[in-house]
Amino acid sequence: MDAGDTSKGIAVNLSFKDIQYRFARFLLTVAGVGFLVTASVGMVGLYRGIIADALLVIDTIGADLWVVQGDRQGPFSEGSAVPLDLDARVESLGNVYNVRRFRQFSYQFLHNGKQSRAAITTLDYPKDNGSWLNLVYGRSIGAAHFEVVADVSSGLHVGETIHMGKDEYRVVGLTAGMVDASGDAMMFITLNDALAISSQRTSEEILLARNAAQAGNQNSGASSSAGRISAVLVSLDAATDPGTVRDAMMNWGDVNVLTQADQSDLLLNQRLWRLRLQILAFTAVLLVVMAIIISLIIYTMTIEKLHQIAMLKLIGARNALIVSMIAQQAAMIGVGGFAFGLLLSNLIFPYFPRRIVMTPEDLGLLFAAVCIVSAGSSLFGISRALSVKAQEVLS
């Protein structure tokens, strides 16, 4: 055994006994660091969650092209209404593998005596039977009418019935994690059912629209869209060039065609731009706060030990012993705090109203940040500790 090994062995022993001696304080410190880590994980996860929720439909529905109302960037960034039979026109182009009609609108319904909000999303049944849904319970839609697949976050259960429009709908399946950009649970029904529900709704809305029109508000086009859809989704054959198909449709003059990438870009850089920036700013602030507090904790811990370090130097301890004792305790606080924070995150975030996405990459970066902050501040403390003269502290 060389001298370095012995020093390390003694240091482990000393660190362990020191922590044991003030165990409650150590736990509190670890918990404090852990809560900061939890808050940071949550903030980063909220940011990721908002993006993931916003892009969910675009990313999973499997459409290469979105055919929307002319001169509009719909249907998520702007309103869009296209004729019900637009799909036939698209199909006639050839080279298309699959064409579906799409509509999504917010809807309030009564559930257990409470008003609930959902984002009704259409399935163009039977062409689209919802195979792209993240089904966790029950089955997908298997009939042309009066069946609904709801997200678990709606609070609905399989077998329940809810009243929408003029009819009773039966919940046949549940999805997980399928919400719209504002976090409302999605409810999937057939397109024909959705049209029926929205035409029922418009009789009330017509009145509102009329009033709005009288007040000089011209922007009431969306409310008269009962018999229309928002977009037609196109999946292309593998060999087909999307540009060609897109140009062909653009030549009709009455539609706009957006790719999946266009839709992502519109959502992230137009609709969610301010929210994203705000959350990112808060995340940055929180990470800075976390870094400052962790480094203060570790630096203060080292400075508190100056007296003991001076004593160890006096009895001839090698620097390796002193350095590894401080480094070990810093590591235990850093790693322990991170582990605690991660555990807490996994325990509490599933119960949060919005999705918190924890990716291994983000967690890895956060762990690296905690390690760097801990190491940096303990190095700073160590350099203070090593430069102190034994007699300054002891006599």
Place this chain on the structure above:
Amino acid sequence: MSDQTVPVLSLRRIAKHYVSGESVVRALDGVSLDIMPGELVGVVGPSGSGKSTMLLIAGLLETPTEGEVFVSGRLVSSPDANLDELRDFRRRNIGFVFQKANLLPFLTAAENVAIALEIDDVPARAALAYATELLEDVDLSHRIHNLPARLSGGEQQRVAVARALANDPTLLLADEPTAALDAVRGRQVIEQFRAIARAREAAVVVVTHDQRALEMFDRIIELVDGKLASIRTPGALEGQVI
């Protein structure tokens, strides 16, 4: 004392000057002395006379501005000595006791003593066994497994003495070790030093303000303004002025 006996500690014309801005403090100003094996020497003098400074230089914790320090005949420190390189030498040859015991609060009495041995690469089990023996020597066999917070001030100081003895030092330096203790316990600690000097043939140098303990020393060195003012042998009525 035969002519062959080498002093444990020899200071030769030691000066220590602290420069702060324009003014120079002459904390020590040409101190020379020899301390023999088995000798218990007291250091007295008014506050600021350089007692602690002398101990720090003798203990290789400070370099002198002028002069040389010999330990067991070997030149170890001079104005350009590197104290960090002397750490191993210090650990094996010199023990310290201060006014406060400075024990590690999270280690038991025995562990506090054993750590000094473990640092010197003694295996943990052997270190603990020897630490227990040392604590028995300072009459603390009943306190071996207690944490410092459970020990009285006098008991803590005796643990510190045992720790200072762990590496069998030839030179034991103590700076006001009894200042925080009452008369009885202070006397016990000095008696301990007396026994150590005799049993281990070590040189023990104790800075003290305690007038009542003075008659237990072999010699008493008095510093005034950084200079040796007198060396007395207790019992003699008059100090011998040099």
